[in-house]
Amino acid sequence: MNIPFLDLSKMDSELKNALKLKFGELLDKGRFSGGEEVESFENNVSTILNSPHVISCANGTDALELALRALNIGAGDEVIVPALTWVSTAEAVIMVGAKPVFWDTDRNGLLADDWTKAISSRTKAVIPVHLYGKMPNMDFLMKKAKESNLFVIEDAAQAFGSFQKRKAAGTWGDVGCLSFYPTKNLGALGEAGICLTNDSKLATRIRLLSNHGQPARDQHELVGRNSRIDTIQAGFLNVFFEKLPAFQKKRKTLAAKYDEQLKSISEIQLPNGSDFGDCNLHLYVIQSKKRDLLRAFLEKKGIKTAIHYPEIVPDLKPYKVHGDFEMSRSIAKNGLSLPLNPWLKEEEITFIISKICEFFKS
Numbered sequence: 001m002n003i004p005f006l007d008l009s010k011m012d013s014e015l016k017n018a019l020k021l022k023f024g025e026l027l028d029k030g031r032f033s034g035g036e037e038v039e040s041f042e043n044n045v046s047t048i049l050n051s052p053h054v055i056s057c058a059n060g061t062d063a064l065e066l067a068l069r070a071l072n073i074g075a076g077d078e079v080i081v082p083a084l085t086w087v088s089t090a091e092a093v094i095m096v097g098a099k100p101v102f103w104d105t106d107r108n109g110l111l112a113d114d115w116t117k118a119i120s121s122r123t124k125a126v127i128p129v130h131l132y133g134k135m136p137n138m139d140f141l142m143k144k145a146k147e148s149n150l151f152v153i154e155d156a157a158q159a160f161g162s163f164q165k166r167k168a169a170g171t172w173g174d175v176g177c178l179s180f181y182p183t184k185n186l187g188a189l190g191e192a193g194i195c196l197t198n199d200s201k202l203a204t205r206i207r208l209l210s211n212h213g214q215p216a217r218d219q220h221e222l223v224g225r226n227s228r229i230d231t232i233q234a235g236f237l238n239v240f241f242e243k244l245p246a247f248q249k250k251r252k253t254l255a256a257k258y259d260e261q262l263k264s265i266s267e268i269q270l271p272n273g274s275d276f277g278d279c280n281l282h283l284y285v286i287q288s289k290k291r292d293l294l295r296a297f298l299e300k301k302g303i304k305t306a307i308h309y310p311e312i313v314p315d316l317k318p319y320k321v322h323g324d325f326e327m328s329r330s331i332a333k334n335g336l337s338l339p340l341n342p343w344l345k346e347e348e349i350t351f352i353i354s355k356i357c358e359f360f361k362s
C-alpha cells in the first residue's frame, strides 16, 4: 500500500465537479474581489459557529495580526503564547511590535493552566492555541484572563468545527482567528482566514484594518492594509460547506478506530484533551518514545506520517528564548501525526493500525 499523509488530489469526483462548476460560474460573472460569494461565506460561518460578527481575510496569520492591531497591542506590550504551536502565533505578535512570552503546554499540547505565572505589568493578552483542534478548559482560561484584565485572542486556526459546551472554538475570546489553509478540515483551494468577535465596534475596526481603512471606496479612516479574502476562495469554501458534516463524521469514525485498536499498546499515548467538548479531530497525534523508529518503520511500509511540530517556537532561531518548556519539548520529540482525513479508506486505516501493532510486537 501507499498511503499519503494527506493527498488533496484524492477528493471525490462529485466534489471536484462542484468546484469546477463554481470556478466557471465565477469566471463568467467576472467578480473576483468582494461580492455575494464573500457575503454568503461570512453568513455561512456565522450560522455554523453561531458568531455574530465574521470578518473574512487573506489567511489565518493575518487574522491574528488584525486581531492584535484592532486591540491596539503593539510596542512595549507582551502577549502570552504557548511554546508549541505553528510559528504564526508568535510571528503575528512580533509583526505588531509586541513581545511573545512563551509558556509551556500540558501533555495534550494546550497552553498549561499555570500560564498566569507569565503575567507581567506589560501583558496585554493571552493567545490559547487550539492545537490539533483540541481546546483547553475555556471557562477557566477566560476567568483567569478577565481577572487580570487581559484580552483573549483564540488561535483557532486548526479548530474550525470544534466546540466546548456547544460553544464554537473562536467564539469564546475577544477575537477568534481561523485559517482555511488547504489542509484544514475546511480548507480553501488557496489561502483564506477569518476573525470572529461578539463586539460590533471591534468587528468594524478589524474590517477597516483588513481593507486599507476604508468603510467605503476611497474613504480612509485609518491606516490599514489589504488582507481581503479572494472571491474565488470564498466561492470554493461555500461549496465545501455542504460536504463538511459528512467529512467530520468520517474523521470521527476513523479516529474511533485508531482509539479502539491502539489503546492496548502501552508504549503509545493516544490523543485526548477533547474531554471538555467536541473536537474536530483536525490531527490525530500519538506520542511515543519510539517515535522516530516507528515513523521510519511505517514509511518503509508505504505509510506517510507527519510531525506537528518537530521544534518548539522558542527553540527556532528567529524566536530564540531560553526556557524549560519541558512538556512542549517532549511532544515535539515524541508526537506523531497519523493519517486522518475524509479521503482515507477503511482498509487503509486497518492497514496502518496493523503495521503499528506489528512494530510494537517486534
Ligand SMILES: Cc1ncc(COP(=O)(O)O)c(C=O)c1O
Pocket (backbone or CB within 6 Å): 059, 060, 061, 062, 085, 086, 088, 089, 129, 155, 157, 158, 178, 179, 180, 181, 191, 192, 193
Ligand atoms: C496554530 C496555527 N496558527 C496559525 C496558523 C496560520 O494560518 P495560515 O496558514 O492560514 O496563515 C496556522 C496554520 O497552519 C496554525 O496551524
